[in-house]
Amino acid sequence: MYEERGRECHPLLSGNRDEDSKNPSLCSSEMESLTSICEVILPPLPPNSLNHDQESIQQFSTLSASQHPIPNKVARLLVNREFFEAVMVVRLVLKLLSSRIGTLLVAGSLCLSHKWPYVNKFSEIGLDKREKIVQRWFKHSFLTPIRLGFVFIKSLCTLVFFSQVNENSNNPSWEAIGYQVYITKEHSKQQKDRPLQKGIVEIINETDHTLVKSLVQKGLDVTENLKENIISINCDVVIIGSGCGGGVAAAILAQSDKKVVVLEKGNYFSQTDYSNLEGPSLDQMYESGGILPTLDGKVMIQAGSTVGGGSAVNWSACIKTPPTVLREWAEDHKINLYKTNEYTLAMNKVCERIGVTEKCIKEGFQNQVLRKGCENLGLGVDYVPQNASENHYCGSCCYGCRSGDKKGTDSTWLVDAVDHGAVIISGCKAEKLLLTKNDQGKIKGKRCLGVISHVLSEKMSKRLQVNAKVTISACGALLTPPLMISSGLKNPNIGKHLHLHPVLMAWGYFPENDSYLSGKSYEGGILTSLHKPGFDEKYILEVPALGPGSFAALTPWESGKDFKERMLRYSRTAHVFSLVKDYGSGEVKSAGRINYTFHKSDTENIKKGLKQAIRVLIAAGASEVGTQSSDGRRFKCKGSSDEDVEEFLETVDAKDVPLSMVKDWNIYGSAHQIGSCKMGQSEEEGAVDENGESWEAEGLYVCDASVLPSAVGVNPMITIEATAYCLAQKIAYTF
Missing domain, CATH: 3.50.50.60 (FAD/NAD(P)-binding domain)
Incomplete structure (x- = not known):
């Protein structure tokens, strides 16, 4: 379904490529381990396990990330996009899990069997036990390198799973999670x-x-x-x-x-080339396909290309x-x-x-959340000027503005x-x-x-x-x-x-039936509201653009069932992030190899902003809030007191230590x-x-x-x- 352009087909409209079946540059034993990990991340569940009788959700529950071509795509992204050190960490994990001795070292008694040869490789272990093994990795600090390898795989796996499309530009999970791609079929001659x-x-x-x-x-x-x-x-x-x-x-x-x-x-790419499809757009319009971390893995960077x-x-x-x-x-x-x-x-x-305009006529769901939460707390909130008309309501400008307004x-x-x-x-x-x-x-x-x-x-x-x-x-x-x-x-x-304007995100879930705020998380102008605190505060609050793949890559993993349940909330989960004017800095001497060091004041400021973002989400009416910390930290708002909220906020952190020294961490983002x-x-x-x-x-x-x-x-x-x-x-x- 490529769009013709001159002598060659333009690839932006399709994510269904022949290369899906090509050798992903991992050996067969590594691919076997990778496939078994992908199944743990997004496992097939019994049809009624997600407590919904909707047909699309029943189908979603049975889908698995171990199905072709997901593992091949993950392997290809790993080898082609990640930097050398990350690839080595992941391959070490895959090598360990592809042998019986290696699996015994990182899985303990859960890999043992009563039958010869008594020790199973990771891929030979039942799915329930495999999940328990992965959950153990998050509890023991000495397994941090293994945990890091899993997190790299999890991020790539979920990004691929929720952003890939078939020949009809569709994904089998989108209806269940409430996502829809709006594609204008006809364009005027001028367009x-x-x-x-x-x-x-x-x-x-x-x-x-x-x-x-x-x-x-x-x-x-x-x-x-x-x-x-x-x-x-x-x-x-x-x-x-x-x-x-x-x-x-x-x-x-x-x-x-x-x-x-x-x-x-x-x-x-011009207006009629844009597809609004997250996977192909990231792949072809962003540096390193939108997968560009700093060398320590703490900051994920996005830059246009x-x-x-x-x-x-x-x-x-x-x-x-x-x-x-x-x-x-x-x-x-x-x-x-x-x-x-x-x-x-x-x-x-x-x-x-x-063509900058000062104020949009209609705000999307996430900006409504930020504005209403700030207003309910008595905080100032400004409209963000846009290089688009006041009627601009395009939620996919991060994949190119298909409306042509921006x-x-x-x-x-x-x-x-x-x-x-x-x-x-x-x-x-x-x-x-x-x-x-x-x-x-x-x-x-x-x-x-x-x-x-x-x-x-x-x-x-x-x-x-x-x-x-x-x-x-x-x-x-x-x-x-x-x-x-x-x-x-x-x-x-x-x-x-090098400055990165690092950000951390908080999220809030707003059930459609319980909220007066309308719309879905991916609709409307991406960034139309902004909270700037007082002069002494060095952070601002904004909202992001997150397609389902990016959302999934950031979402903490606790179990396969929990992850699928979180994804069912995608369209009504609002994110608010804290962005700081950073005093820390980094360096980039060769392409793709970025070092960055946080200043102590940056982590303190970003933490203040993150806590305020959570307060804003609660004030806007969220039923549940949380951060993207790898331990899955979250808080149910209904019936909670101010003391309960502050107690939860005390657990919110922004660590500035090597990932190898902590059991849970946040991945920072940077778009500047x-x-x-x-x-x-x-x-x-x-x-x-x-x-x-x-x-x-x-x-x-x-x-x-x-x-x-x-x-x-x-x-x-x-x-x-x-x-x-x-x-x-x-x-x-x-x-």
Whole structure:
């Protein structure tokens, strides 16, 4: 059910692929153990065990995650998406469980039998006993590595199980859990037009024989070196990345009569390409398929990887840089831009271009919960400005806005760039910056002459070399530093000072018959309400977008039956999260390998916010609340006293210790990555100067979230775009 696009089928609409049956790169004994664990996580239950006579729920109770192709998909995600250390932990667990001695070590007497050979491998043990074995892993601290391996598998298994779709774009569990994907079948002619079509070359549609012709047809100066298998493009400016930074920079520089080429690693999806399907969308529109943890596994990171970058998949929040942050950046970090009228005007221009509205007409269920809970507690709650109309009620903008209402860079700034002659090349990953010795008597020892890229297509062998007077890295705080470091730049600030705006979530269940709040958790504008406490508090409260797969991956596991019962509550479970302006920081020196260290104040602030989130959920009328702590901690609200609530809140924690030292833990989330190539007044204080230019290489600029001096504390889209707007204006006057 692929949607035709040019010479090749576009894969976004389908999760039913031939690769489901391919070898998942685990040996047969490991696959046997993995399958038996998947069955424990989501086991087949007797038809009446979930206490519902609804046919879809009866069917759901009998489904198992051990059924094909779930284990194969889990294995493939593990091997292809997880970092090396995580894969090794999981494979160690699988190896142990595939042998009798290993199973005896981690299962004890539950693996013993009265028949030869008296000790069973994990897969040979009955399902009830297997479940008890896994439950024991959560009770003994010396089994933490085994428990961690199980949690990795559980997260992947449940994500796959609840997000995979068949040839009809459906999942057999969705009706039971109250989930429905809304797909508009017909589009108007205007909607069918792809906004960037006249200026984009999509590598997914090209071959070695067609690429040069396609580039020339877009008006580019192209030469081909057959001996080295390189296609060279000459232009004024090459921009690596098309998100909030790169998209704005492309528009400003193209409008300044510069010949601009934008390289984007991801593919191009327009309104009619979007499917609203969680699995395929995460796989193809997010960095590492939406599965990108820090190296210690404590923070799960989401970042856009498509034309439009994060702006194509974010939650539409358009919050201007807080005045306190502007003062901090201007006074403490001495970046003069942030105290100028120029920056204020840039924020206004950005908001105007992306069509920001101040208040939506109708709020979705989760935002109703946050608003009503805050109001009942006497807490302030603000409307969140959106880069969409007041009527915007799309709950799936995190998979691309199928309504076409949200205005990301792919439908605004990049359109402006293309209208002024810019060319975008999608499916093309920057490999190395072209740095040469600066022989023009300049202070800087190097000069950047462009970038070498490789194309992400198995059908092609050629590389692209883009020669440019100015090179701008705008591939985000996670990928700009690795590109600069791998190209030979040495400034010690490159890759450091990474901020993540870490979040922890609380949940509340609102039975439909007992609540005055209408709707389902996945409906309506994703983020339209915001609670900002007093000046002394360093957290904010917001609500997330969680498809059923993501919801399941976060949900604590206590038993197979309990997990299925939790999933039946999916559509009426609201989440509220606590987000902090973090003072801790991390580093990213190579792609996909992210270290992060919490500051003590961050864990304290996030815990305060998490407790307040629970109070808000209770005040809104939740019948039960809890956290995502791995021990499944929860609290029944009906008939409880204020003292009971506070007693429960005393158990809520935000630990900052290695996962190997605790029996229960929370997985933090991050959707904002900031500051890993920050601006500074000197090369000792920053990776680039206050114009965004590298201290080491003339003609090399950075124009994305990585240049921000510290965490913002709120959704950063407007801050990134306004900063890019100002930096691009300065760059335009340099040549």
